[in-house]
Amino acid sequence: MSQTKPEAVSPKPSAGATKLGGEPLLNVEDLNVHFALRGGTFSRFVGGARGAVKAVDGVSFTLRRGEVLGVVGESGSGKTTLGRAILHTVPVTSGRITFDGRDITDLSDSQIRPLRRRMQMVFQDPNAALNPAMDLLAAVGHPLRIHGIKDQDEISRRVVEAFERVGLVPTDQFLHKYPADLSGGQKQRAVIARAIILGPELLVADEPVSMLDMSVRAKILELMLELKNDLGLTYVYVTHDLATAKFFCDTIAIMYLGRIVEYGPADAIYADPKHPYTRSLLRAIPEPDPTKSVPRDLPRGEIPDAAKPPLGCSFHPRCSKAFEICGWESRDLRDLLDRHWLAHREDEFEQERRIVGDLATLDVPSLRADLPAGANQTGQDVLALLDRIKEDDPHEPMWSGVRDVSDAGSSVHVDFREDNIDPPLYDVGRQRVACLLYRDAENPS
Amino acid sequence: MTLIDGELSVNTDAVMSVRNLKVWYGTARGPVRAVDGVSFDMRRGETLGLVGESGSGKSTLGRGVLRLLPDAAQVTGKVLFRGQDLVTMRKKDLRALRGPELGLIFQEPMTRLNPLMRISDHFLETLHTHEPALSKDQMRRRSIDTLGAMGIPPTRFTNYPHEFSGGMRQRIMIALALVLNPAFVVADEPTTALDVLVEAQIIQILADIKRNFDTSILLITHNLGIIAEACERVAVMYAGRIVEQGDARAVFAQPAHPYTRELLASTISLATTELHYIPGSPPDLIDPPSGCRFHPRCPDAMQVCPTRHPPTVTTTLNQQVDCWLHGPEDQIPAGGTERLEREALSVADEA
Numbered sequence: 152m153s154q155t156k157p158e159a160v161s162p163k164p165s166a167g168a169t170k171l172g173g174e175p176l177l178n179v180e181d182l183n184v185h186f187a188l189r190g191g192t193f194s195r196f197v198g199g200a201r202g203a204v205k206a207v208d209g210v211s212f213t214l215r216r217g218e219v220l221g222v223v224g225e226s227g228s229g230k231t232t233l234g235r236a237i238l239h240t241v242p243v244t245s246g247r248i249t250f251d252g253r254d255i256t257d258l259s260d261s262q263i264r265p266l267r268r269r270m271q272m273v274f275q276d277p278n279a280a281l282n283p284a285m286d287l288l289a290a291v292g293h294p295l296r297i298h299g300i301k302d303q304d305e306i307s308r309r310v311v312e313a314f315e316r317v318g319l320v321p322t323d324q325f326l327h328k329y330p331a332d333l334s335g336g337q338k339q340r341a342v343i344a345r346a347i348i349l350g351p352e353l354l355v356a357d358e359p360v361s362m363l364d365m366s367v368r369a370k371i372l373e374l375m376l377e378l379k380n381d382l383g384l385t386y387v388y389v390t391h392d393l394a395t396a397k398f399f400c401d402t403i404a405i406m407y408l409g410r411i412v413e414y415g416p417a418d419a420i421y422a423d424p425k426h427p428y429t430r431s432l433l434r435a436i437p438e439p440d441p442t443k444s445v446p447r448d449l450p451r452g453e454i455p456d457a458a459k460p461p462l463g464c465s466f467h468p469r470c471s472k473a474f475e476i477c478g479w480e481s482r483d484l485r486d487l488l489d490r491h492w493l494a495h496r497e498d499e500f501e502q503e504r505r506i507v508g509d510l511a512t513l514d515v516p517s518l519r520a521d522l523p524a525g526a527n528q529t530g531q532d533v534l535a536l537l538d539r540i541k542e543d544d545p546h547e548p549m550w551s552g553v554r555d556v557s558d559a560g561s562s563v564h565v566d567f568r569e570d571n572i573d574p575p576l577y578d579v580g581r582q583r584v585a586c587l588l589y590r591d592a593e594n595p596s
Numbered sequence: 597m598t599l600i601d602g603e604l605s606v607n608t609d610a611v612m613s614v615r616n617l618k619v620w621y622g623t624a625r626g627p628v629r630a631v632d633g634v635s636f637d638m639r640r641g642e643t644l645g646l647v648g649e650s651g652s653g654k655s656t657l658g659r660g661v662l663r664l665l666p667d668a669a670q671v672t673g674k675v676l677f678r679g680q681d682l683v684t685m686r687k688k689d690l691r692a693l694r695g696p697e698l699g700l701i702f703q704e705p706m707t708r709l710n711p712l713m714r715i716s717d718h719f720l721e722t723l724h725t726h727e728p729a730l731s732k733d734q735m736r737r738r739s740i741d742t743l744g745a746m747g748i749p750p751t752r753f754t755n756y757p758h759e760f761s762g763g764m765r766q767r768i769m770i771a772l773a774l775v776l777n778p779a780f781v782v783a784d785e786p787t788t789a790l791d792v793l794v795e796a797q798i799i800q801i802l803a804d805i806k807r808n809f810d811t812s813i814l815l816i817t818h819n820l821g822i823i824a825e826a827c828e829r830v831a832v833m834y835a836g837r838i839v840e841q842g843d844a845r846a847v848f849a850q851p852a853h854p855y856t857r858e859l860l861a862s863t864i865s866l867a868t869t870e871l872h873y874i875p876g877s878p879p880d881l882i883d884p885p886s887g888c889r890f891h892p893r894c895p896d897a898m899q900v901c902p903t904r905h906p907p908t909v910t911t912t913l914n915q916q917v918d919c920w921l922h923g924p925e926d927q928i929p930a931g932g933t934e935r936l937e938r939e940a941l942s943v944a945d946e947a
Contacts (some may be wrong), residue, residue, distance in 0.1 A: 226795060305620070364649040364650055365649070365820070365859060366862045368873075370873045372871060373871050392792070393866070393868050396866075398871065421866070431793060436821065437819060437821025437825050438821050438824065438865050438866070439820035439821045441824055442866060447796055450793065453764060492746075492750050493747065493749045495734070497629035498737070532618060
């Protein structure tokens with residue numbers, strides 16, 4: 152298979168970060184987090200896994216002190232895993248994480264613990280993040296205990312201080328409350344208080360406002376911005392919400408199936424998104440103001456199975472701009488047949504479906520799709536069907552990746568181009584974009 | 597037409613007319629008035645968006661109109677479906693309506709399909725139960741065509757639920773609710789657990805349903821953007837009451853109720869240039885504020901607001917609104933329009 156792996160991209164400061172002028176706090180280099188898949192009963196006996204899900208697949212970036220990086224993606228994009236890998240809560244498969252100049256990739260749990268004072272996490276669901284049996288004084292003071300502070304007076308003093316910081320005032324009203332007595336926004340404030348009580352420098356915030364009501368989200372975001380300025384925090388803001396990220400972040404990394412597909416200063420990405428995926432995401436956000444809504448440009452199909460990512464560019468099956476070398480393969484033919492039949496009534500579908508045999512042969516990724524003829528059908532019948540499908544939509548981009556279609560008797564071979572490319576990140580203006588549209592536009596800055 | 601506190605005439609061309617519906621739950625501290633005197637109409641094929649924050653009573657209302665509430669709930673008022681009152685209807689008759697006439701689309705598609713049943717079996721079972729006269733072939737055809745309208749390819753008909761993505765499963769749930777062609781469907785936060793692209797797909801499908809089916813949809817959501825794109829009309833709920841309803845475009849362009857206006861301003865979208873929020877938190881529904889329930893948080897509150905609940909009035913843009921700012925003036929006592937001094941709200945006293 153002529154699939155080229157993206158070279159490890161050397162991290163370089165984004166244009167947005169230079170204006171912040173901070174020194175690098177966190178450096179992530181070619182980070183991979185893979186989860187092994189277990190096979191069926193048989194392979195459990197003989198050993199051996201059925202492959203791996205590349206939750207994070209070769210991610211590199213540098214985060215400067217005081218910078219807010221938005222890691223934006225859908226479910227399954229690997230954004231949460233990336234956030235957790237930075238904090239050492241999931242095992243790293245390969246790559247390097249440097250925090251404040253120190254390589255922390257291979258530190259053991261006991262070695263990482265002192266560093267946790269300096270890097271903390273804010274979770275998505277404040278209901279799940281707080282122990283229902285602990286009052287707020289115990290919950291927010293808990294990290295202090297873990298880090299060896301036993302003096303109850305000091306713990307109380309510091310919890311009160313943290314409450315004042317996050318606006319849980321008057322503090323004596325909140326110290327002995329339990330999570331069940333609090334509103335969603337108050338709970339999230341308590342979670343943030345717990346995250347800042349050790350005086351961290353880096354906060355990884357995983358969807359901190361997505362469970363909150365609209366009328367409260369702005370307040371929590373404002374609080375996080377205040378804390379950033381007052382305490383000199385650096386944030387990794389993990390979210391699927393491009394609207395809050397626009398407001399909150401200096402730099403944006405758009406993730407798709409474990410990779411960063413677009414990276415750059417937030418203002419550049421929102422003003423001029425380059426990757427077709429970023430464009431679709433931006434156009435999909437529902438806009439309450441009817442005068443400001445834009446036409447949708449929804450990618451077709453579904454997010455692919457991360458255990459079996461598409462060949463070439465992972466986004467090509469859904470991309471409206473895809474062309475010859477984006478990685479066309481057998482599974483794209485299966486999707487095309489599905490889309491074709493979707494447009495037909497059930498009886499017409501039944502008639503055409505008989506012409507081809509078992510479609511499962513197309514589900515194994517291959518540059519040669521072997522499309523079997525149905526019972527009492529010949530390769531010629533299948534060829535005729537493919538011709539009709541092509542006539543229906545001659546602009547379907549998949550055909551540009553087809554080298555040859557030939558009759559093999561009881562089946563038809565569809566051969567795809569072998570010169571497909573898995574795009575690395577190209578420099579395009581102020582952004583870095585993993586899309587072949589920019590292969591020649593690369594500007595070696 | 598001026599509507600006074602739910603005492604209104606019944607609209608005859610409406611599929612569903614809800615009149616002064618109240619749903620109360622008993623608790624140790626007293627009754628929770630989750631829905632407290634709600635009236636609205638739904639026309640054939642219309643999508644009505646019901647928007648509100650957590651705890652506003654929108655889900656209780658959605659289930660209340662289908663009478664899918666726990667037995668402990670006290671329900672009063674009228675829910676007229678094609679002239680029959682669902683509130684007083686016998687359970688047996690109600691069961692016969694559920695499915696073929698009344699449908700519900702849930703929030704979490706992952707947990708609503710039986711993992712051991714093929715998609716085809718889900719559909720055949722539904723059709724077999726409600727339309728036993730159909731032949732197997734007719735059932736299959738109807739199922740596949742309905743799934744097709746939701747973008748599920750016919751080749752996937754015999755797959756199991758786990759073989760589909762979350763978005764596809766939600767579309768399958770919608771198809772399953774629509775295959776019987778019900779007259780009225782409640783969609784309770786159908787996109788909340790989904791990603792933005794999948795959500796946009798579902799919004800598009802909900803908008804398309806109007807063209808392909810004759811179904812009226814009550815779409816419950818906390819996302820104003822979804823309402824703006826998928827609904828003709830919108831009803832805004834606050835503390836158990838509908839405070840404003842009207843044409844969705846008109847309401848979003850010129851909200852009549854201060855709550856609607858503040859909620860729109862706090863929604864963070866790509867067009868947001870500064871952060872805005874509503875001070876305070878939604879009230880305790882056991883002991884709600886006197887008069888207009890929004891008055892403690894309302895930037896426009898007047899002297900009259902805490903004293904009496906505002907009657908429903910119709911604005912010039914045909915929005916129905918419960919707010920003294922819109923009168924009726926003859927019911928406001930002298931000095932009632934003076935500004936109300938608000939008690940200072942604590943920063944953390946919020947939702």
